[in-house]
Amino acid sequence: MLHQVKKSKKKTDDRKNFIMPVYGSRDLEEPIPKYSMPEGSIDPRHAYALVKDELMLDGNSRLNLATFVTTWMEDEARQLMTDTFDKNMIDKDEYPQTAELEDRCVHILSDLYNVPDESEACGCSTTGSSEAAMLCGMALKWKWRDRMKDKGKATDKPNLIISTSVQVCWEKFCRYWEVEPRFVPVSDGHYSMKTADVIKACDENTIGVVAILGTTHTGEFEPVEKYNDALEKFNSETGYEIPLHVDAASGGFIAPFLTPKLKWDFRLKWVKSINVSGHKYGLVYPGVGWAIWRNTEELPEDLVFRVNYLGGEMPTFALNFSRPGNQIVAQYYNFIRLGREGYTRILQSCMDTANFIKESLEETNVFQSLIPKLHMPLITFRIKKDIKVDFDVFQISEMLRHRGWLVPAYTMPENCEDDEVLRIVIKEGMSMDMAHLLMKDMKRILQKFEEEPDKLKSTKGTLKQC
Structure with a gap:
């Protein structure tokens, strides 16, 4: 969120620009500026009290029925997260076991989503499913571009098929990476894309179709298998190779446990990548997401950076760099603590x-x-x-x-x-x-x-x- 703070310039409104402490302590006799750095220091207990008082005005997260984001975890998970706040997950050479837990999580999710070959498990953690969607979208664009180059065709007009009820991250992806968003409309009483409309919107410049497993507005699972079957027919008739990406931010931790027979994942030929949010029904505090690919072939090598940093060469595919490893630790904790039975x-x-x-x-x-x-x-x-x-x-x-x-x-x-x-x-x-x-x-x-x-x-x- 962008913030533009407007300080009051009126002398009579000075109190609006300061925190006015009420605690009986000598170091809190003077007001503390809100929008500039104070000249001196105060006792940590008083700083804690001041910030905590302001946060009392926030809503109670347990009563927040608006968000998908996890608002409760077990004490043991909270303690593990506290213990590992200081570990930078990008420093894989310094924190090899955190890196190992991330790798295990990728394999667990790949197995959960039925990759054809477990030895080909391919994925990474992200700050949330929105970043994971961006990474998967980039892979779709790069793969399409390579196919078009092989055919000697132009690569300047890529498009992506998405629903009008799609999460805003996909609109951001299209704008930031110069991809035309082709919106398939929904209608009253039918809040997912119709298969015929999806195919009608496709052409040789289509980098992929995004199917939503758990829409933002109604929570519906779009009919991924129907999209897959329609794309199989369309691709065989046209010679195209239009893939499916499944935005399973919300449903990716629900369908495997509550509707395990539902085919929406890598059991379907044209599903090439999946994004999922660990901090939604993965049951981890924000923010952690996961990008999972069908196999290594679906993640173009030139998107992966191999960085010689902090003691060793490491491959990385992310939009950011440093971030705490504690969410990954918490995700792994949930996997071994709960298992399939617990999640179900x-x-x-x-x-x-x-x-x-x-x-x-x-x-x-x-x-x-x-x-x-x-x-x-x-x-x-x-x-x-x-x-x-x-x-x-x-x-x-x-x-x-x-x-x-x-x-x-x-x-x-x-x-x-x-x-x-x-x-x-x-x-x-x-x-x-x-x-x-x-x-x-x-x-x-x-x-x-x-x-x-x-x-x-x-x-x-x-x-x-x-």
Whole structure:
């Protein structure tokens, strides 16, 4: 996020530019500037107290039902993360065991996603699934460019097939790497790309098709197998080699455990790469993501830098350099701590809670879910179109915030922007007991609107990509 801070220049407003301590201590008798470096030092306890006081105004992360990001981990995992904050994961020569854990995680994910040959496991950790998407997008572009050069054709007009409900990172990728985004529209009641529309948008300049396993707006799994089968037919007829990339940021840690027979991964011929977020349903605090390729052939060698740094040569493919290794350690902890049984149990519990909330919302006769069956622990719902009420979803969101619940209200993407919806994401820290409390508050709010509709005003907002 970009920040532009405007200091007040009025003498009477000086207090707006300073922190005014109230602690009984000699070194806090003077105000502390907010926007410039203080001249002197203060006791670490007082600095801690000042910062902690400001952070009290943040929302409670456990009640944040807007974000997919993990907000709870076991004490043992937290301790491991604290122990390894100081390890720079890029320094593989100094921290070889952290590098080894990263490599093990890549192999575990490759196995989870059914790579044809385990010895060809290929991938890397990232700061999140957005960076992983960028890296996979670059590999798609480079591979397409090589194919076009082999045919003696121009390489100046690449395009990428993406849904209008795609996460914003893909729009960023297209803008930053000069790729034409070809948006396939969604529609009311059909919130994923139609297979025929996907194929219609493809041509010889298409670097790939992005299929979403867990859309931002509704949590739906797009029909990856249908896209694959259609591309198989299209590629055989045209001689093209248009691949599939699966954006499994949210669903990549759900489908293998709750719908293991669903074919969306490397079991499908044209799926060449997958991005997934470890800090979503991988159950790790932010930020860690993973980029996994079908095999080493799908990651062009000229994208990999071999850096002679800090004691040894190392291959690296990333948009940044230094970052802590503790998220990788925490990811590996989860893998060996939970195993398939543990992940299945936790995610099924999240689904049970989500289904309870969905059913409870529909029982109010005020709300309806946008999709009949949940694919992941996410409920997107709106006020029923066949009833007349004196409030909207933005008022509901604001009233829930008064009780501490952070539930976003927003409009759906192009072609269904008339739909104003609320979205609830269930994570491990959201217990069934908390779900009951949420529904009690929701029913209390509906009762309040019924009794005092004129006293409550609406403020419309937009969805933040999380």
